[in-house]
Amino acid sequence: xxxxxxxxxxxxxxxxxxxxxxxxxxxxxxxxxxxxxxxxxxxxxxxxxxxxxxxxxxxxxxxxxxxxxxxxxxxxxxxxxxxxxxxxxxxxxxxxxxxxxxxxxxx
Amino acid sequence: xxxxxxxxxxxxxxxxxxxxxxxxxxxxxxxxxxxxxxxxxxxxxxxxxxxxxxxxxxxxxxxxxxxxxxxxxxxxxxxxxxxxxxxxxxxxxxxxxxxxxxxxxxx
DNA sequence: CTCCAATGTGGCTATATTGCCACATGGGGA
DNA sequence: TCCCCATGTGGCAATATAGCCACATTGGAG
Numbered sequence: 001x002x003x004x005x006x007x008x009x010x011x012x013x014x015x016x017x018x019x020x021x022x023x024x025x026x027x028x029x030x031x032x033x034x035x036x037x038x039x040x041x042x043x044x045x046x047x048x049x050x051x052x053x054x055x056x057x058x059x060x061x062x063x064x065x066x067x068x069x070x071x072x073x074x075x076x077x078x079x080x081x082x083x084x085x086x087x088x089x090x091x092x093x094x095x096x097x098x099x100x101x102x103x104x105x106x107x
Numbered sequence: 108x109x110x111x112x113x114x115x116x117x118x119x120x121x122x123x124x125x126x127x128x129x130x131x132x133x134x135x136x137x138x139x140x141x142x143x144x145x146x147x148x149x150x151x152x153x154x155x156x157x158x159x160x161x162x163x164x165x166x167x168x169x170x171x172x173x174x175x176x177x178x179x180x181x182x183x184x185x186x187x188x189x190x191x192x193x194x195x196x197x198x199x200x201x202x203x204x205x206x207x208x209x210x211x212x213x214x
Numbered sequence: 215c216t217c218c219a220a221t222g223t224g225g226c227t228a229t230a231t232t233g234c235c236a237c238a239t240g241g242g243g244a
Numbered sequence: 245t246c247c248c249c250a251t252g253t254g255g256c257a258a259t260a261t262a263g264c265c266a267c268a269t270t271g272g273a274g
Contacts, residue, residue, distance in 0.1 A: 079193035086186035
């Protein structure tokens with residue numbers, strides 16, 4: 001049972017641990033999109049994107065909604081906005097520190 | 108530059124996307140530990156753990172501190188506590204919903 | 215009903231990741 | 245100094261993942 005929760009957590013991180021899937025998730029943070037829209041963000045094959053969406057959905061990061069021929073994806077993992085905000089902050093701080101230490105080195 | 112930030116983010120998620128590395132990170136959330144302590148949490152080879160630690164460190168999730176023969180690891184990614192709290196919540200809700208829908212199905 | 219457009223799936227190859235072994239390194243004690 | 249202990253690294257074999265192609269499915273237009 002605990003093991004099951006652990007596996008679900010790993011699944012979420014795995015889903016986000018790919019540039020294409022992370023980018024998709026970040027876009028869906030802002031708006032719902034159909035597969036056709038998402039596909040246009042990348043130069044990969046349509047079926048490749050489709051598989052990435054399946055991974056994100058199965059991890060519970062995103063969910064889908066069918067409307068005629070189209071499938072619309074939107075965020076399902078409520079935490080994601082907060083997580084990305086915090087991580088972006090960390091990375092910006094890290095880069096700022098790194099840059100300022102370079103500045104000091106020059107002086 | 109934006110691309111660099113994106114790569115860093117993916118690196119963080121990749122680092123957390125493995126049961127051993129996630130477990131290590133969660134333990135370090137509670138206390139600093141030496142490699143010897145961390146190794147004892149698992150039945151994997153010592154060198155396997157060492158490599159997982161290197162992955163986490165290079166992603167900026169954890170940092171190390173040497174003291175004599177020992178190397179102590181501790182958390183470096185400030186967000187992690189909040190992230191894990193939120194994800195644990197999501198998963199618990201998901202499981203609760205799943206269970207209660209099973210209950211309804213029985214009735 | 216027929217055809218086409220949007221999407222998903224099976225399966226193959228290329229690449230990346232994992233875990234173990236053998237070995238390297240570096241500090242502390244005798 | 246010599247040796248041992250805690251830790252890290254190179255590299256190999258097994259496994260997992262990514263991306264593309266061919267094909268399946270499904271719903272709307274005509």
